[in-house]
Amino acid sequence: MVTRRLAALLLRTAVRRWPAASRAELGREWAAELHELARSGRRWAMLRFAASLAASRAVTSPVDRVVPRGRLWRTAGVLLLAPPAGLAALVLAATTMNLTDEWLAFRLSRATAVQLPVWAGGTALLGVLLAVAVVRCARRTVRVPALPTALGVVLPIAATAAVVLGLSAGRGERGVAATVPGVLLWLALLVPAVWAAGALARRGRTRTAWLVGVLGALVAADAAVALTVVAAIPATAPAVADLPPDAVDRVSAPLWLFTCWTDSSFGLPRPTAWERFLITDRVVVEPMFYLACTPYAVAYAVAAARPPRAPAPGPQPVAAPV
């Protein structure tokens, strides 16, 4: 009795993996086969029958299984080129920041205060434009489940980050090794965020998908910045001369990401101006990279999860003349 119930449970799982149009008939057919096995007392065969169906690959419609070669190349191109494009957006925004800074230096007393907002604003703007371009391309990319999509988005970002960090280390830049844990944490947390966004979009909950994807990506970036700062700057340190201590109070940790983007404490007592200086001196490029990549990562996951457009209805068949 238990075996049969377990087998029936497995079959219910299995039947959900098939196209909706086939489910009712397959459920009926498999129940008949299970009955046959139960009648002959073949309990293990019953379990094998049901478990094999439950563990087999999900069946999609034959139309969905045919992936044109061009679509594969387009998918690979979009996913591989987007991270370097995000990096280019970051560099372009930094160049804009430098030009703006030079222009403002003679016109504004505290021109340095707008450096980070200009950089972050430019990066965000270009990141959104990149996301729009990626979404357009995503309409003609391969549709796969949410987890492979998330991995397909995040792994090229990881590869790009690895190349940049490797080149930086090769040039002997300081602090590269200390950057790695934060970047790894960001990538590790970005995968579930993009995965969840894709999974929700697949169920038609597009608005929730966006919300979860963006919030998840923000949490990932925030945690990554916090990890880098905590690993590099102590919470307390002795004061030297008249300068404040080289320490950052952990109480404001959730704000550090936004501090890196805006150079602001948002009217709160922490982080102090000195703490902001320490934080942005230690971690500033990574938050911009996170900002450049996040819009397209979430946008691709949501766009790729949408059902393909139904083909235009063809002409109705006309009855042959009698």
Place this chain on the structure above:
Amino acid sequence: MVRLTIPVVKVLSALLTAPDEPRYGLDLMRLTGLPSGTLYPVLHRLRAAGWLAADWEDVDPVAAGRPARRYYRLTGDGIRAARLALAELRVPAPGQRPRAGDVGPAGAPAW
């Protein structure tokens, strides 16, 4: 067009042993040695390609003491296509004996 994998070839071979005889799932599992998780996707693909037809058994479940089964059989197109495909793969289709003077299929085998 159906992509000819080994499970597909096994199912086609089994069905071609008696093309007019309808088979149900467990029957085909026994004939092919394929697990259910492999067999049913193959049947699905063959049906989608029009090579296979499926019909419910016309039986009264109460009188028979069991639910009706679904039977599969090759369609006319399916029989022709399956024989051709198996011949091209150099798999001798059951029930088909090579005749004297027959020339083998051209080209290299697909595996």
